[in-house]
Amino acid sequence: MTTTAFDTEEDLTVLGGPVRLYRAGSTGPPVLLLHGAMLDTAHGIWHDVVPVLATDHQVLVIDMPRHGASRPWSGWLGDAFYRRFLPALLDELGLDDVAIMGLSMGGGAGMRFALEHPERVRALIAVNPGGLDRKRPYHLLTWLMLRVPGLLRGSTWVMARFPGYVRSSLIPSLAAGEDTAGFARIIAGVQEEAREKERFGERAMDDWQIDWYGPLRTRFGGIEELRGLRVPTLWVHGDDDPLISHDEMAAAHAATPGSRFETVARAGHLLPYDQPEKLGELAREFLAEA
Template identity: 45%
Template sequence: MTGFATVTDLELAGGPVRLYTAGDKEREPVLLLHGAMLDTVELLWHRVLPALARTHRVYAIDLPKHGGSRPWQRTVDQELCELLVEQLLDHLEVERISLVGHSMGGGIAIGYSLHHPERVSRAVFSAPGGIGARRPMQLGTWLALRAPGLLRASSRYLANSATAIRRSMVRGLAAGAAADDFDRIVELARAEAQAKSRHREKALDDWQILAYGPFGMRLDFLPELGRLEVPSLWLRGADDQLVGDREVRQAAAAAPGGRLAVISGAGHLLPLDQPAEFHRLTADFLAEGRP
């Protein structure tokens, strides 16, 4: 990553944040927000970031308790993540920016776009979290998330099992072990698992845990999307097993002027499964907002 991006360590919203920057500073700015669990800037965006940097000033951050953004003592919920984005833009002296958020980062981007539309030019929500009233096995998942010690034990297990990490990546990527950069992806995921264990973090993010209620999701932006003032592109992998087709279609339809694109040959990890198509759709959409 350092071959094409500047890396800066900041203090924002009460904790350390690692910022990656690439592209000409005179170009339109865009902020990339990655997903949960073992995700980092270097893992998820390693193909998309340099491609976008050819036409944009690109910023990307390791979200709290990920990558270089450690250690964090605070609970990292939706409110804190939106505060983090706000303070980052103030630090960068950027008045308006386009957001590209994936999974958990997509949910963060939705909330920020709803609450601060004056600072968001356009938004790309890739397989976003934070949409939908219920999830499969809602009560069972809620109970498991609160089982004492389970998530920290899971974190230790992943840190000590290269086989488990590799198996997880094979299942998570549409092409499995044949995916481009597969060995590098596994290496980065394993390094992140070890960092989580070393810092005594849970296997799942606070954001994920707090989104769940026993009988329904506590974080669901679908009912609010009718007042979204930001032009939006909604992306989903055709084979995504985590974010439902119905929810993404409902979200795109509810958002005024929202647009939907389904990417074939991709599951949940769109920027890794189909980075070229992800970049093409994103870059074309962002270009529409240029003067």
């Protein structure tokens, strides 16, 4: 049975597509949470962070398009899409501005939104965000593999039909492995999301991720852009993150005027699963100051 950290949920239409919105907390300023790519959902990644934030914030959480209950979507949902989607989402919510906390892809999309629309972002909390570096290990090989016909939909089929594979793949991504709090709930949610991806004929990776990869370097993002980031910003890094290095995050902090940088011990890329209470308290402290 699915447990929930949310008080209410509702279905919105944004840019012609379905978006499931969850709310928690009834007082304080609003904060919007954006999860990551692939098998992330609002119910999964933010489950234990929301109660901490909701003590003194109105917490707004969405299933990103083609995740959770935000289905089906047609067309290409890459960088250009998210640059239109986030302003349209705030318009639909009737918000002139909001604080944003984003993980991985959600952090990258939130970062670009803050760069282009600083007047609409009260504060940004970027948790292991995507889009910082301009070249990844095995970059050209990865770009070529992403273009192999059927590979990403075939990967979805494998994840949906072999839940043990999903489980064994996720365990190394959690700092405490099978001892992670709520492990059974986390695994069940991720396996369900894999089945939904197959049911809707989706690729294993999000279009935003595929869009990011150019043949020799990434198509957008990069540390150099952050010198123009003019909103209060907190960079949060899991010290065991295998995808985003401490040096990259430190460089992002150094490039962003007036920003803060926090490293969380015993946490990897999926930091909200590993240290949800710590992340929630860091966010509350920063938002109170910002």
